[in-house]
Amino acid sequence: MTTATQPNQSGAGSCPFHAAGEPPVAPNGCPVSPQAAGFDPFDRPYQLDPAEALRWSREQEPVFYSPRLGYWVVSRYADIKAIFRDNLTFSPSIALEKITPSSDEALAVLERYDYGMHRTLVNEDEPAHMARRRELLDAFTPEVLEAHAPMVRQLVREKLDAIIDRGRADLVAEMFWEVPLTVALHFLGVPEEDMEQLRRFSVAHTLNTWGRPSPEQQVEVAEGVGKFWQYSGQVLRKMQSQPRGHGWMYDMIEKNRQKPDVVTDSYLHSMMMAIIVAAHETTALATANAFRQLLSRPAVWAELCDNPELIPAAAEECLRHSGSVVAWRRIATRDAEVGGVTIPEGGRILMVTASGNHDPAHFENPDELDIYRDNAVDHLTFGYGSHQCMGKNLGRMEMRIFLEEFTRRLPQLELEEQEFTFLPNTSFRGPEALWVRWDPAQNPERRDPAVREAQRDFPVGAPEARTIVRRVRVTRAETEAEGVLGVTLADPAGRDLPAWSPGSHLDVVLPSGEARKYSLCGPATSGDWQVAVLREEAGRGGSRWVHDTVREGIELRVRGPKNHFRLDETADRYVLVAGGIGITPIIAMADRLKQLGKSYELHYAGRSRASMALLARLERDHDEALRLYSKEEGARLDLASLLATPRESTLLYGCGPERLLSALEAGSAHWPEGSLHVEHFTAEGALLDPEHEHAFEVELADSELVVEVAADRTLLQSLRAAGVDVPSDCEEGLCGSCQVEVIEGEIDHRDKVLTASERAGQDRLMSCCSRAKGKKLKLAL
CATH class of the missing domain: 3.40.50.80 (Nucleotide-binding domain of ferredoxin-NADP reductase (FNR) module)
Structure with missing residues (x-):
């Protein structure tokens, strides 16, 4: 199914807020609304729940200027994604700029340590960014990361062994903080004798860059950052003096010898420090967030323990719902329109990804933690586009192993009542402590020692949407009209099924593994799901199976709800x-x-x-x-x-x-x-017919790659094989999820999404089905 539509357009450079009197004025000349004037990311609401703190913005003023911060704040999914995609107009150069400028005393401390952090992949502009990124990618392929899984598993298991008979623990202090840091240091190849010292220094970096430390704290933080810089340099020099070692830093040292103009000496030092922080804190905080959210919903935790195959989906949903990366920053290199608002050249931008991840225009029922959500992988927690986090799959692996060990070995785990505190900053978020309790007498391995070793492993990478399947019970199956069967579905455990919005549909999974799409017809507030299925004798067999098989009391497997036919509620x-x-x-x-x-x-x-x-x-x-x-x-x-x-x-x-x-x-x-x-319900004319196709190539402008698309492969399949993340859902040209921007080339459109004028524009295509009419396309990927 699909919708053919155009986005709602507002006037270029329009002011979203008009006020009488003399309100504060943004750099583009527009008055600042009272809510924008009052916004402060260091206030308690944002620190506790950034998405909730910006609900008003998503609903009323998705792009606003914050006088207190001196930044343009962007809160909606589509606007944030558009900024990520255009890293020329929206430079990442300020991504690591200090939110709070350093005092003279703090700068003096950093100078004493000869602190000289250079640009890294996070805040580097083109063309230097992609040139270096290509040199660093090999260590992050799924095949290479797979080799790290046994080490991660061993570290998690050892930590769990140490507390499993205790009955109470702070998981942050005893597991989540240390394991990701140790994994990061092993990944880099840091010598064992230097790991403990680097652990002590890494925390100062977050407060230094994204926090609002007092003048006294700035000096203390600068001491920690300076020591971190100095000691990491000593470790790097020790590694450089060795002929060869195992780890990412040794690969980079070799790249430095081969291509010193691309991977420079100063870049090595900066990347070593940056990777320790990035690989450590983001994963540690994300894991703590995930366990907090899951354990605060005992029924969801129990469901995950009963269905461990959902662990990859649950980890992804936790990254969407409560990811550790709350916001990223950019600076406009020219006057540019975002969400109908003109951000002037030089405007600093705070993209609150946590807010975008709760945007109902992209995520159905976004405030619900739904471990069956099949588009959670669309979240912005890892960023998007050419600056997307390279280590995302390592972080996913660690979170899944934590969840798999705990759900198997401590399913009776409970969250203690406690007040959660967070390190005050704009961009990274996770509880400083997470106290849990359990009854050791109920540990499954006391009854069956084999439980300790009975691990379940998952493929490296994003979870496949088609593997996220929910079981529902049929509570009604009655004739709705001639040839139409009305079916009501309920949660087998008696809970309300997730809410949905008009236009949503379910994928009903047939015994063959194929799925058929059926629209939800409501009522939407009933707590169950209702569909009506027309028997089509000339169809592909799905409706006949429903009519012949579905009866009250049986269980069905479904995916969704999904909405590719969303109702725009703004018209008159x-x-x-x-x-x-x-x-x-x-x-x-x-x-x-x-x-x-x-x-x-x-x-x-x-x-x-x-x-x-x-x-x-x-x-x-x-x-x-x-x-x-x-x-x-x-x-x-x-x-x-x-x-x-x-x-x-x-x-x-x-x-x-x-x-x-x-x-x-x-x-x-x-x-x-x-x-x-x-x-649309059918994909007629959209599916691949290898006997009548021709091969072509696509040039990826952002990635500087050329990908061959064979006659028996779709463009989407070829892009994924090249390591390029492109979201998708139906893969039949019906939903629009896999749209990519076309820069050059003539398109053979085969989708049911684009309007005639959009097709005539020749500037976009659906990668699951559309192809090149000629021999080449150039894409903005």
């Missing part, structure tokens, strides 16, 4: 058009519009009243807005008349047979661009 009026079973998402939209008090009309066409699903509910709940067209009764939906005159501030939503959608697209061609939103 709506025209809803449904044909046949296409009523299923449309009725949910009508329910929502009625709830919002919006003006809407609903046109529903079908073969006969007897075959029209959900008719009784429609007539009960939407009678005044409803227009029915029964072919059997001679009533005909006249789209030409309905769409003859474009209506101001009106959106069109349609779902049904392909002929209806084609007619809607043709009939609304003279309406304003973006007025029509339609949902």
Whole structure:
């Protein structure tokens, strides 16, 4: 299923807030709203929950200027992702700039230690960034990282062995802080005798860069940073004096000898210090956040213990819901528009990724911790684009091993009541302590010693969306209309199923492993999920299986909910058009519009009243807005008349047979661009046909790579094989998740997502199905 739509456009450089009097004024001349003027990331609300603290921004003012901080704050997912993608307009050069400028006394301390931190991958501009990044990537491939898993497992197991019979522990102090740091030092190849000293120094770096230390604290912090710099240099020189060793730093030392102009001496020192901090703190804090969130939801923790195959998905969802990286920074190299607001050249930007990860425009029911969420991997915690975290898969591996060991060996773990504290800073977040308790007498390995060794390993990399499957119980399966089966699904444990938004659908997994998509039709507030399935004898067999097999009491496997047909709630009026079973998402939209008090009309066409699903509910709940067209009764939906005159501030939503959608697209061609939103159910013409394809190559402008796309491979498959992360969902050209920007080349469009004008623009394609008409495409990847 898919939606064909245009994003809502606001005027270039417009002011989102207008005020009388003399409010503070942003650098672009716009007045600053009271909420923006009052925003301070060092206040308690942001420090406790950055996403919640910026809910007002996501809803009302997604790009605002903070006078207290001197930064433009960006809070919505799409805007943050757009900034990450354009690292020329939005330079990362200030990513490690101190939020609080150093005092003269602190600078003197750093000078005494000959502190000279140079730019690293985090804050380096092009072309130097990609030239160095390519030299450093080999150690981060899944195959190489896999070799580190036994070492990580051993460290976690040893720490768990030390506390397992105790019954109470602070997991941060006794496990989560030390293990990721030891892993980072092993990964670098740091000699064992130097590990303890480097552990002591690493914490000062976070407060120095992203915190607001007092003048007295600045001097103390500068001492720690200076000692860290000095000692890491000594360790580096010791490693350089050895002929060869094992670890990433030894690889870089060799690169330094081979390409001293790319991997310079000063770069080696800076990267060693940066990697220790990055690989340590982000993983330590992310793991603490994950255990805090999971243990604060005992039912979710129990579900994870019962279904350990969900651990990769749960780790990813925790990274989305409560990741350790809260924000990143950029600086505008020219006047640039973000979310309808002009950020002037030189404007400093704080992208609050924690807020973007809770954006309901991208994540369904975003405040829920849903370990079945199949698009959690879209989160921004690792960044995005050419500056995405290289060590993301090492961090994922560590989190999964922690979770796997604890769910297997201490499933009875409980979170103690406690007040959580955080190191005050803008960008990294995790509890300073995490007290837990358990009854050692209930330890499974006391009954079965084999439990200690019965580990489950997971492939390195992001979790596959298709492996995240939820079991639901059928509580109702009754005829809804001729040939239509109404099915109600509930949680087997009796809990409410996650909320969803109009336009959402489920993937129902068949015994063959294939999935079929069915729209949720509501009511949305019932705590269960309801779908209506039309039996299609000429279909691919999914609907026949549902009709023949699904009965009350059986369990089904589903994925989702997912929403690629999202309702834009900002218009004044709506025209809803449904044909046949296409009523299923449309009725949910009508329910929502009625709830919002919006003006809407609903046109529903079908073969006969007897075959029209959900008719009784429609007539009960939407009678005044409803227009029915029964072919059997001679009533005909006249789209030409309905769409003859474009209506101001009106959106069109349609779902049904392909002929209806084609007619809607043709009939609304003279309406304003973006007025029509339609949902397709079939991928006809989109799937790969190797016998009739030709090979082509794609040049990746951001990555400076050339990827060959064979006749029997999709562009999406080829990009992933080259190590390029591209999100996807349906992989049939229906959802739009895998869209990539095209810089040059003629496109063979095969999706059901883009409008005719978007296709004519030749500036984007869906990588799961579309191809090059010629021999080459150039992509912004």
